[in-house]
Amino acid sequence: MALGDPPSLSMLPNTLQTCVRWLSRNRAIRLTTEGTRFLLLTLAVGIAAVNTGNNLFYLLLAMMLSLIVLSGLLSEQCVRRLEFHRHLPEYLFANEPATVTLWIANRKSRVPSVSLHLFDVVAGQDLDRGIHLSHLAPQSSMLISYPLLVRRRGQYRFDGVRVITPFPFGLFHKKAFYPFEASIIVCPEIIPLPELRLHEMNAIGQNQALARRGPGNSLYNLREFRPGDDSRAIHWMTTARTSKLMLKETEAEDQRWVTLAVSTVAPVEEDGAFERALSIAASLLDLLLKDGYQVRLLLGDQQGILASGPEQFLHLLHPLALCERRPVTAAASIRQAMAQALAESNGGLTLLLSPWTDPAQREEFPAVDHVISPQSYGDLFDAVGSSIPA
Amino acid sequence: MRLDQAFRLSSILLAATSFASLALAIVLPQWLLTLAGVAFAMALLRTNHASLISGLLLHLRFSALTWNVFLLLAFVGFWIDLLLVSQELLPAGIHFLVMLLVNKLSNLDQRRDFLHLYAISLIALLASAALTTQVWYAPFFLVYLVAGVWTLLLYHLVKERDEYPGDQPTGIDEAPSPSSLAHITSRFFWTTNAMAAGAFGLTVLFFFSIPRIGVGFFQNNHRESLRTTGFTEQVDLGAIGPVKQDPSIVMRVELPDAVGDESRREPLYLRGVAYNQYNGKSWSNSLSHRRMLTELPQGTFTLRTPGIKPSAAPARGLRQEILLEPLDTAVLFGAPLPVSVKGNFLSVQSDLMGSLHLPFPSHTRIQYTAYSLPVTVISTEARATAFLYPEFVVQQYLQVPAVDARVIDLARRVTQPATSVSETVRLIHTHLLTNYRYNLDVPSLQSAHPLEDFLLTRKTGYCEHYATAMVMLLRTVGIPARLVTGFLATEWNEFGHYYTVRQRDAHAWVEVYFPQSGWITMDPTPPAPDATMPTWWQSASSVMDSLRLKWDRLFVHYSASDQFAVVQGIRESGEVVRAKMSESLTAMLGQGSTMLGRFMKALTPAGIPQTAIFLIMAIGASYVVMLMLRQLGNGAARQDLYSANQRVVIILYSTMVDCFAQHGIVKPASATPLEFLRHVREQWSEAWPSADALTHLYTRVRFGHAPLTAEELSAAESLLHRLRTLGRSAPPSQKR
Structure with missing residues (x-):
């Protein structure tokens, strides 16, 4: 993780301009309600002092100003020279909470940091994770874990951490920005798929499966024994019947192939359906890989990706997480590319996941066995509005 | 002390300070003082014995409706006060403010109640500032400032604790009791006081820096003037x-x-004031x-x-x-x-x-x-036997009322031996000083002929009698004189280095006219017997008065002209420093250029052009400066890059490398720590486990900037210790 520590005074560039730029980028002050009242009172006392020329009013004004300045100085001491490290999980799923760990250290030799509120800065926005530190002693560190829930798939970038403290008097919120960039891939949400429909697909998959020789239990073929064959595979009954050494060949159990083609074409208004389609795709891939299928993912006009076994699930999720919706104008070229890729299919079940129905689509993909679209699987896509925000 | 308790106490102290300041600045009605006193006492009791008498206080507490009615009555009372009783806005407003204070003190339940209390206390202190300029305001202000810092800080901490109950606020130890309340530690106590001291320093700085641009639209500096006597017509x-x-x-x-x-x-x-006309009973000024x-x-x-x-x-x-x-x-x-x-x-x-x-x-x-401009008699006039006075002086300063012939006779008798005018003046002065007794107990105002009574009958009196007698005696013998009233400052303040002049220092003396010298001051009054005052009391009084003066000078009467004077002073001293620095620099540069000139002369004959030498020297100087800056930057960066624990591990690793070097295993400069570790394993396998652990710690710090715990640090120290205690039998090469 990148280390983000605002430059200490000794490290500050000498030019005033750079200093001001640094301050404007990394420091901000916001008034609290109490602070607003206090400032108004200060203003009133100031007006009274100017109007009357009474030096004791000036003394009170000076006291109030000193409290404001002291507040600024102490809060600056609180938020400076902190160090952060963030530990992120390898990947995230949208709408699924994950635990993020933030390590914070106070690098000051004597001054503690008090009343710290920490915010993640994502895309310029301060996101409150509910992290509050009452006291961080000098030269000490602390590990804070918090749940992170990301609503959208894609690349989730952290710009840094915003530290806010109202210390010492609660008149102002001093904000300090510690820039350290980090990013994480947020995969599409995994949603439960209805059982019946899965069975249907499984059935199609079974029908379309091409039997192959390989390790397994089902009988594939009987043939004459050849030198070098495993003697344990001799089928003794047939050998006895035919008086020749006959060998039993088994049908490979991992022979089931599924090609999942996901159309990335959708108009803007169907963005929700597109996101839902990606979630469905991710969920399907999860199930298929767990069931032992070998999967080929065709994502729009991208090159097909092969995967088998749950351990390769992430391999498929990465392009799904970063996939972008393509406009309708690009539909023709994408269709053509997909058709070409599907034609090269080496058998097995071919599923087409289409968030947007194009009447011409079916004709162009004759190899597709099953189409999952809002029209055919309305209930799957119906949850669009509720679970996947635009 | 518990956090809540400290918070309540500081809030009450804040309010009490401002109220006491207000009560000193203006005379508050007795019933209002009592009411406020009771409110403060109740608030304090609730703070200190919350559990003990909480039940009793709950019974005593009035409902919200009662307090609303109380406030309504107070508001009505304010208008009655304003229109009928005091008929002034400030006293009526202050009375109403105290009622509000009583209300808030009795209902300190929510955080906003505390905020209201702070606002009321600030207004009370402001009102007090409007009413007084006395030095007693200073300690009240100071206490208010300290209490203010405490209160605001505790308010913030209590608020944080309530909003984030799972966290432990700063500087506060967890209470041993099951409750989540915390205690104020001594460190917190001193830190907060240091903050208050900082706030005080800043306050003083701001006070003297804020430009005085008072326009005085609502200025009300009216104070009761001191009554004086002796300075009227x-x-x-x-x-x-x-x-x-x-x-x-x-x-x-x-x-x-x-x-x-x-x-x-x-x-x-x-x-x-000076007086020239005496009518036998009183002095007047006709000019x-x-x-x-x-x-x-x-x-x-x-x-x-x-x-x-x-x-x-x-x-x-x-x-x-x-x-x-x-x-x-x-x-x-x-x-x-x-x-x-x-x-x-x-x-x-x-x-x-x-x-x-x-x-x-x-x-x-x-x-x-x-x-x-002090006036003394010039030597020529000191010996003159007679003067020719101007007509105006004769008319105005030789007037004598109808006095007893014995007075005239006395004047002539006293001045008979005189040979000059100044001798005449001296004789009259001496006569009065030596033959009369100072006494304040003289009923002159009742006397029909106070001068004759003093000179001929009673022969006791005070400054006015002496001065009047001298003026009359001088005028009787034809020397113009006049009576002057003023003050004779005798009380020197050792601490403040100034004279304190009191009403009792009011004095009358004489001015005698010499045509060329002018009006000469003469005082015929003998010194009054000193009032005996205990020394400690005198000292304390002087210190207090000195403080009072400083308060007046520095705070009450600090003005734009003072600010201007300060700025002027700083500028002048800056100019002096600049001039001195400029002189020194010029001298140094002069010496330097002379030396450079000699150096150049020495080089030029060798065929090197002067420009080239200058260029080489400039490049050399720039390079040196650049190197120094880089060194400085590196030092600062290195300083900041590692924490104290991390630096310790780096030092431990260096010590370990030295230790291996002592045993014949030298780390080449090109070898990485892991390469060196492999080398150690090959050369001295017994030492390898310790070296491995320490090297890993070192690499974590050096390349990963990972933080280290205290346990890891102590483990590193013990690893090094173990390495040092290990005895190396013989290097493998030697074994072979």
Whole structure:
């Protein structure tokens, strides 16, 4: 993780301009309600002092100003020279909470940091994770874990951490920005798929499966024994019947192939359906890989990706997480590319996941066995509005 | 002390400080004082014995409706007070403010109640500031400042604790009890006080820095003036006597130019008004026509001498910085004879006898500088047997009322041996000093002939009698003289280095006219017997008065002109420093250029052009500067890059490398730590586990910037210790 520590005074560039730029980028002050009242009172006392020329009013004004300045100085001491490290999980799923760990250290030799509120800065926005530190002693560190829930798939970038403290008097919120960039891939949400429909697909998959020789239990073929064959595979009954050494060949159990083609074409208004389609795709891939299928993912006009076994699930999720919706104008070229890729299919079940129905689509993909679209699987896509925000 | 308890206590202390300040500044009705006192006591009881008497207090607490009715009545009372009772906004407003304070003190439940209490306390302190300028305000302000810092900090912490109950606020140890309340630690106590000290320092800085641009639209500096006697147009003989016991301070006088403390302890005459006409019972001034003094730049007013153009610079003489209390007279005082005054005045007037007046009495303290030219008899006049006086002087200063013939006889008898005018004056002066007794207990005002009573019958009296007698005796023998009233400053403040002038220092003396020398001050009054005062009390009084003066000078009367003077002073001292630095630099550069010239001369004959030498030297100097800067930057960065624990591990690793070197396993500069570790494993396998662990710690710190715990640090230390204790039998190469 990148280390983000605002430059200490000794490290500050000498030019005033750079200093001001640094301050404007990394420091901000916001008034609290109490602070607003206090400032108004200060203003009133100031007006009274100017109007009357009474030096004791000036003394009170000076006291109030000193409290404001002291507040600024102490809060600056609180938020400076902190160090952060963030530990992120390898990947995230949208709408699924994950635990993020933030390590914070106070690098000051004597001054503690008090009343710290920490915010993640994502895309310029301060996101409150509910992290509050009452006291961080000098030269000490602390590990804070918090749940992170990301609503959208894609690349989730952290710009840094915003530290806010109202210390010492609660008149102002001093904000300090510690820039350290980090990013994480947020995969599409995994949603439960209805059982019946899965069975249907499984059935199609079974029908379309091409039997192959390989390790397994089902009988594939009987043939004459050849030198070098495993003697344990001799089928003794047939050998006895035919008086020749006959060998039993088994049908490979991992022979089931599924090609999942996901159309990335959708108009803007169907963005929700597109996101839902990606979630469905991710969920399907999860199930298929767990069931032992070998999967080929065709994502729009991208090159097909092969995967088998749950351990390769992430391999498929990465392009799904970063996939972008393509406009309708690009539909023709994408269709053509997909058709070409599907034609090269080496058998097995071919599923087409289409968030947007194009009447011409079916004709162009004759190899597709099953189409999952809002029209055919309305209930799957119906949850669009509720679970996947635009 | 618990956090909640400390918070409540500091809040109450804040309110109590402002209330006490207010109660001192204005006379509050007894019932209001009692009510506020009870409210404070109840609030304190609730803080300190919450569990003990909470039940009782709950019974005593009024409902919200009752308090609303109370506030309504207080508001009605405010209007009645304003319209019928005090008929002034400020007292009525203050009474209402105290009622609000009582209400809030009795209902300190929610956080906003505390905020209201702070606002009320601030307004109370503000009202107190509007009503007083006394020095007692300073300690109240200081306590308020400290309590304010405590209160705001505790308010913030209590709020944080309530909003984030799972966290432990700063500086506070967890309470041993099951409750989540916390205690104030000693560290927290001192840190907060340090913060308060910082706030105080900043306050002082801001106070002196804020530009004084008071426009005074609502200025109300009206104070009750001190009553004085002896400075009106007509003064009855014996009028000063009654004030001779009054210790009220009239003014304070500093002599900034005087050198040495002893000289400053001499009594200082502060001239007020002079009188030329005596009617047997009272003195009057027939030359009271006043003329405006010429105003010079920077607020200096100077007496015009006919035919001489006034100088812009004040005359060189005795400079006196005078802080005058508000008096019922418009007279400006100064050592004889004042020639100019400098102050924030619209105009200054002078009568024909040199007395200085403002157009009207000031109701505020005024501060001004008086410049006086002391007059002494010139030597030629000291020996003169007779003078030819101007007609004006003869008319105005030789008037004698119908006095007893015995007085005239006395004057002639006393002055008979005199051979010169100054001898005559001296004889009369000595006669009065030696033959009469100082006594304040003289009923002069009832006497029909106070002068005759003093000179012939009673022979006791005080300054007015002495001065009147001397003037009359002098005039009887034809020497012009006049009576002067003012103050005789004798009380020297050792701590503040100034004279404290009190009402009891009111004094009368004589000015005798010498045609060429001018008006000479003569005091025929013998010194009054000293009032015996305990020394410690005198010292304490002096210290207090000195503090009072400093408070007045530095805070109450701090003005734009003072700020200007400070800025001017800083600028001047800056210029002095700059001039000195410039001189030193010029001298150094001169020496340097001479040396450089010699060096160049020495090089030039060798055929190297001067430009090339300059260029090489400049490049060399730039390179050195760059190197130094880089070194500095690296040092700072290195300093900041690692924490203390991390630096310790790096040092431990270096020590380990040295330790191996002692055993013959030297780390080549090109070897990485892991390569070196492999080398160690091959060379000395017993040491490898410790070296491995320490190297891993080191690489984590050095390349990963990972933080280290205290346990890891101590583990690293023990690893090194183990390595040192390990004895290496023989290197494998030797074994072979």
